Amino acid sequence: MFKWLSPELQQNIAEDDYCQKHLEPPLVFCEDDQVTLCGKCFLSQEHKTHVVCGIKEAAESYRKLFRDLLNTLKEKLDVTKILLAEEQEKMVVIQGEEQNFKEVIESEYKMIFRLMTEEDDMNLQGATFNLNLKKATLTQKMAFVAELEEKFQEAIQRLNSLGKENMKRLQESEIKIYEQIYSLQQVIAELEKKCGETPIALLKDARCCFERNGVMLLQSLEPAQITDPRLCQIPGMRMILEVLQRPVTLDPTTAHPCLTLSEDLRSVRFRNVQPNVSGSPESFDFSASVLGKESFTSGRHYWEVDVEKATKWQLGVYEDTASGQDIMLKASGEKFLLTGSMMETEYTFWVFPPLKRVASGEQIHKVGVFLDYKYGQISFYDVAKGLLIYNFSHLVFHGALRPTFSLCFPNAGTNTDSLTICLPEANSSNSAADPQPSWV
Numbered sequence: 001m002f003k004w005l006s007p008e009l010q011q012n013i014a015e016d017d018y019c020q021k022h023l024e025p026p027l028v029f030c031e032d033d034q035v036t037l038c039g040k041c042f043l044s045q046e047h048k049t050h051v052v053c054g055i056k057e058a059a060e061s062y063r064k065l066f067r068d069l070l071n072t073l074k075e076k077l078d079v080t081k082i083l084l085a086e087e088q089e090k091m092v093v094i095q096g097e098e099q100n101f102k103e104v105i106e107s108e109y110k111m112i113f114r115l116m117t118e119e120d121d122m123n124l125q126g127a128t129f130n131l132n133l134k135k136a137t138l139t140q141k142m143a144f145v146a147e148l149e150e151k152f153q154e155a156i157q158r159l160n161s162l163g164k165e166n167m168k169r170l171q172e173s174e175i176k177i178y179e180q181i182y183s184l185q186q187v188i189a190e191l192e193k194k195c196g197e198t199p200i201a202l203l204k205d206a207r208c209c210f211e212r213n214g215v216m217l218l219q220s221l222e223p224a225q226i227t228d229p230r231l232c233q234i235p236g237m238r239m240i241l242e243v244l245q246r247p248v249t250l251d252p253t254t255a256h257p258c259l260t261l262s263e264d265l266r267s268v269r270f271r272n273v274q275p276n277v278s279g280s281p282e283s284f285d286f287s288a289s290v291l292g293k294e295s296f297t298s299g300r301h302y303w304e305v306d307v308e309k310a311t312k313w314q315l316g317v318y319e320d321t322a323s324g325q326d327i328m329l330k331a332s333g334e335k336f337l338l339t340g341s342m343m344e345t346e347y348t349f350w351v352f353p354p355l356k357r358v359a360s361g362e363q364i365h366k367v368g369v370f371l372d373y374k375y376g377q378i379s380f381y382d383v384a385k386g387l388l389i390y391n392f393s394h395l396v397f398h399g400a401l402r403p404t405f406s407l408c409f410p411n412a413g414t415n416t417d418s419l420t421i422c423l424p425e426a427n428s429s430n431s432a433a434d435p436q437p438s439w440v
Contacts (some may be wrong), residue, residue: 026200030059034207036200047328059199062206069214076217077184084177092169094226098163101229102156107393109152111377115240115300116144158232160338166173166226173224180221187213228361230387241370241381244302245424246294248403254291259407261290262420268405269418292403292421295320301371303403303421304383308365309340309422310417314406315367317378319399336392336406340364351390352379358390366422373397 019026019038026036032050041047046436108251191213193201249265262273268290294301316337339350344362349359365388376395407417414419420437 007076014414025035026055028052029055029060034203036203047379055203056111059202062202062210065210066191066195066202069217070188070195073184073188073191073213073216077181077188080181080221083221083223084174084181086171087173087177089176090224090226092165094163094166094170094229095339097229099158103230104388104391105152105159105232105392107307107377108379108388109148109155109213110377111372111379112240113145113148114375115244116373119239141265150311155232159229162227162229166224168227169224173221176221180219182276183219184216185368187216194228207292228388230359230382241302241368242425244300244305244370246301247423248292248294248303248421249371250405250421251291251293251402252365254289256288258288258409259290263291264437266423267418267420267437269416270408277406281314288409289404291318291320291408292405295400295402296371297374297400298373300373302368304366304368304423305405306366307340307419308363310340310407310419312340312408313417314378314404315419316404317369317371318404319397320402336378336395337368337404337406338367338389339410340367349389360417366387369403371401372413 001289011118019041020043021038022108024038024040028037028042029035030037030050030052032046033047036055037047037052042052087269114364175268190209194209250261250268252261252265255261256267259268262269270288284375292303305315314337316335319334335352337352339352341348346360347363348357350356353356364382364384366383368379368383370377370379370381371393372378375393377391377393379388405419405421407419418437
């Protein structure tokens with residue numbers, strides 16, 4: 001049985017590795033009891049029914065298990081470090097978002113005040129602010145201004161509290177991630193050392209070492225749950241804006257050749273045309289876009305678009321020029337866009353310019369777009385929740401503005417995405433009998 005040991009093993013048996021009972025060198029490994037056995041121990045009745053194998057064979061088997069576990073834990077360490085970087089990035093982002101959203105909320109309240117004081121046809125029965133200031137007394141006006149200021153301060157306080165709570169959650173998450181990274185590094189160092197040991201040394205407490213360190217695979221961390229700052233907004237904005245809703249339609253002369261429009265010029269979708277097909281000089285050849293037929297050089301305007309049947313889309317406002325050719329050559333700064341992109345079950349929203357991510361979450365079914373030409377404001381809303389997604393403010397317009405609608409080119413095969421402009425509530429009954437668009 002001593003011949004089972006390789007010459008290398010015979011020369012590297014330490015004195016403390018000899019059998020303490022018989023003072024003989026170890027020959028085999030007992031898998032059941034996780035101990036090395038000398039010849040006499042092996043022949044005893046105690047290990048007669050146990051599974052035994054050669055020391056080198058057992059050591060190589062455990063070495064492979066340790067290396068597989070080691071590789072998996074290294075992958076887990078890399079993922080954990082990425083999660084740490086993402087949480088730390090969120091800390092920087094939410095601080096900037098909090099400041100930006102304060103400006104957004106302030107812009108919204110200023111817009112409410114302008115709408116209430118400057119619009120002649122505002123009929124806001126049931127809205128948050130139920131008052132026509134043009135017909136109000138001085139006392140009523142002062143009370144309205146005080147109420148508006150109070151609600152603004154409440155929104156700012158909610159935003160501050162939310163920011164502190166989000167930061168606290170991120171800091172707690174960061175500590176947990178650091179702790180897991182430290183634990184993983186300790187386990188990895190232990191396993192690397194174990195893999196480099198001699199067969200007899202490696203087999204000591206092999207099963208216990210594997211099971212103890214394997215527990216790290218079961219420990220998982222989730223990103224901190226951040227509350228959307230948009231929840232700090234005032235309710236009832238859609239009830240105010242729907243008074244200004246306009247029946248926007250699409251302009252066929254500006255449609256990309258890949259797009260087809262419905263007969264009522266309210267819906268757009270792809271058709272079986274290759275993206276590189278050139279269109280008329282008035283077409284938007286750089287993207288699958290189409291302009292609204294309406295052109296705005298003053299006033300306030302609001303329209304809603306059903307985006308439920310599109311996985312990636314763009315909505316916004318384009319500054320028009322006299323020539324369609326000029327439109328294609330215009331600087332990108334004259335487009336103000338919101339992009340929605342669906343990845344699995346989550347939507348991500350980007351704005352331009354400049355390009356930046358502004359929100360993520362559940363799918364939005366309908367988007368509202370508000371334009372105030374005089375005061376240079378463009379706002380995008382989640383219609384169902386009545387929440388502001390983003391607004392551009394303090395813009396300066398020089399020409400006519402037109403709504404723009406875009407769909408993303410399909411990567412392969414067909415694309416069934418479509419966008420539909422919603423009619424104002426007063427006219428919605430006219431289209432109830434024909435909910436499906438008829439395509440040209």
